[in-house]
Amino acid sequence: MFVTGRVARTAVTALCALAVAAGCSSDDGEKPDTSNISVTTMRGALLQAAEIGPTWAAPEESADPNQLVSICGGTTAPPEVPPGGQVVASPLADEGEKGAQTLEQIALVYGDKSGADAALAGLKAIADGCPANLSVAAVDNDTRNEPAYTETVRVQPLEDETWSGFTVIRHKEYEKTHPGTADVAVTIVQRVNVVLVDAYAIYQLSNASSGSQFDADWKKLVGTVVQRVG
Structure with a gap:
């Protein structure tokens, strides 16, 4: 069962794929599939709202198709989509009175492995440059209203038999006069000609999220x- 920090949801099956340092491996002797992955395959692999829970839905406003999600957090702008690939996206959100969750799923499908290699390398370079600790002042203007906060950022490698890349884990704590937290995991992994950018975030008011549960x-x-891709 997939349980969020706010309300329990019926959801997807827990999988071994991409568990950090879990040692998940196949002992059947089969070689990984190195054939190109199609746009159709990636479109079918991305999660839909009904698969996660009844309160999830696609957001009303569409995201900029030329931008990815923020990798480093803080005030850093989201990077542009690496050139040469076709973008398949499925953004989802679950908003409530005491918090919210978002899931940004973006598949970058290239014509060959070299295009995906270059895209992953460029995004990894951005992640390697993320500061480990951030302190951001409050913002209150026509487009954004957010209290001051501190944010920690760490990068960890991810790899299984067919997908490899990294995850940026961010934890945000707001000032005491506006208690609340945010946890974000931006996972960027590659298989052959595809780079998957998957960003899960949970925002909570007045309490801290469970680290192990979020993980x-x-x-x-x-x-x-x-796992759906294979």
Whole structure:
């Protein structure tokens, strides 16, 4: 069962795929499939709202198709989509009175492995440059209203038999006068000609999210997608 920090949801099956340092491996002697992955395959692999829970839905406003999600957090702008690939996206959100969850799923499908290699290398370079600790002042203007907060950022490698890449884990704590937290996992992994960018975030008011639960949740979500591809 997929359980969020706010309300329990019926959801996807827990999978071994991409569990960090879990040692998940096949002993059947089969070689990984190195054939190109199609746009149709990736479109079918991305999760839909009904598969996660009844309160999830696609957002009303569409995201900029030329931008990915923010990797480093803080005030850093989201990177542009690496050139040469076709974008397949499925953004989802679950909003409530005491918090919210979002899931950004973006598959970049290239004509060959070299295009995906270059895209992953460019995004990894951005992640390697993320500061480990951020302190951001409050913002209150016509487009954004957010209290001051501190944010920690760490990068960890991910790899199984067919997908490899990394995850950026961010934890945000707001100032005491506006208690609340946000946990974000931006996973970027590659298989042959595809780069998958999967960002799961949970925002909570007045309390901190469970680290172990959050860690399990983002792995389930990413794991389901990569398992569907094979």
